Amino acid sequence: MTTVIQAEHLKFSYGDKTVLKDINLTVQPGEIVGLIGANGAGKTTFLNILLGLLAGTGEVSVFGQRPGAPDSKVRLGSMLQGDMVIAGTTVGDLMQLAAAQSPRALDPDALLNEFHLSDLKPQRLGILSGGQLRRITFAVALVGNPDLLFLDEPTVGMDAQSRKAFWTQIEQLRQQGKTMVITSHYLEEIQQVADRLLILQNGRFVFNGSLQALQKQHLGATITCETDLQSAIFNGLPAVDKVQLVAPKLIIHSTDGDQTLRALVPMLDRLHQVSVTRESLEDIFLQLTGKDDEK
Amino acid sequence: MKTFKTQLAFDGKRLILRNFSYIFFSLLMPAGFYLLFTKVMVSGSSTQMKPFYVSYMDSMIVYSVLISALFGIAAILKRDRDQGLVTFLSLSAHGTFPYYLSVAFWMLMMSLFSVAVMGSLAVGINGVSLHFDQWLSLFGVVLIGQLPIMLIGIGLSYIRRYETLSLASNLITFPMAIVSGLWWPINMLPKWLQSIGELMPTYFVNQLLNQLTSRAKVDLTNLLGIVAWFVVTGLLVIVLSKHEQRKGVALGEA
Structure with a gap:
């Protein structure tokens, strides 16, 4: 099986500020990796490098290709921080646009129905609550039917019920063999789903292993x-x-x-x-x- | 092609059909000015006023294009970047090319809508009559003339804060409209202000339109002026875009 993500001696700086010092990581297909760290630890920067939005030094590959390569983009879905509140746009419009980006896209209406979001389809994005927007952003990330999902603080702004539904959907995606890298501040939730935890501190992984292994150390x-x-x-x-x-x-x-x-x-x-x-x-x-x- | 068609439909709805600001400020307001200055605040007979009906139609077309670019396009591009639409599309297999192509298409359409609305009013209300070749060349000049104006709008979209963008749009649009003679004849302004006005891209476009619609001799220095503005504003946009890419703006926190 091809390794999904491979990073060796990855470094990244914003000007004089070094954010990532020496990152080494391998993610296998079907793994759910929880990436945790304090604010400013470099989690989002790391995800942005894997997505090809930023370029670091060192070796990085996604599906065996450089991040951002067109072939790997087709297999990628991402739910970044912040939601697309695009004026004059309905949920249905956004889903259609997202589906049009991928040759292997799912039916947007069926996906909205599966997520119990069909009622929101004619609604303008600007009138939705923060939690609803997060759920729509998740649906947008999934409509391209990706093999690898990057979820950056996915449950921020969701109420307890929506969070529960979200993690149930993550479990369903695990059954489908999707690979996921998830960052979250809700550690009690991430420990329930992650096969592996990465703790990022001062630009390095201070832990890389299962929750059980972490608890054995502590x-x-x-x-x-x-x-x-x-x-x-x-x-x-x-x-x-x-x-x-x-x-x-x-x-x-x-x-x-x-x-x-x-x-x-x-x-x-x-x-x-x-x-x-x-x-x-x-x-x-x-x-x-x-x-x-x-x- | 499916991606581009979907992008066109997506942008058409949000930029035109559901964009009240565009409809009001870029179409209804110049249309209102046209009616006000040609039907309400008028002196002179209909025959005497005919040339003014045509020249003021030209001015309001240019003013409409100016508003669309410096208020509409600038804010839309900024919002698309800030709210992650550009990042989202750049992560897709097709990238941002269909998006930029679609936005460019709708920019052109906005200008043509301006011609259609002002032209319809001029013909329907004031009995303006232009030959087909004049309408055609008017469309052509608007399409070419809007380019440097749109590029100024694109350049403004790189301003970091919305408040500053709004201030800059106001500070450029209204003085530019006044000094280039869009609101009232340029010869009513002091000489030194006329000298500045005659260097504005809106002045060059307006002059070209006036010459075409009045069948006067076309002064090609106006076209050269448009080309010069196009080169300068184009370079400015390239520099700003490269600068933005280097900074990695809008990619979130560390």
């Missing part, structure tokens, strides 16, 4: 229970960082949840209502990016 957990034991006992357990008593709960913050849990096993008959919460992607993200900021 073993922290919070153990909550009720007990008649003195809280001081727990301070001496392995990997315990901090113990808080919020009566009647005892909250144990551990840097290695498994190690602390093993030490708790002999006391199990004195512990009740035990629950364990692993570090979320957001916690790990903040640790990783915060650590780097401090350097």
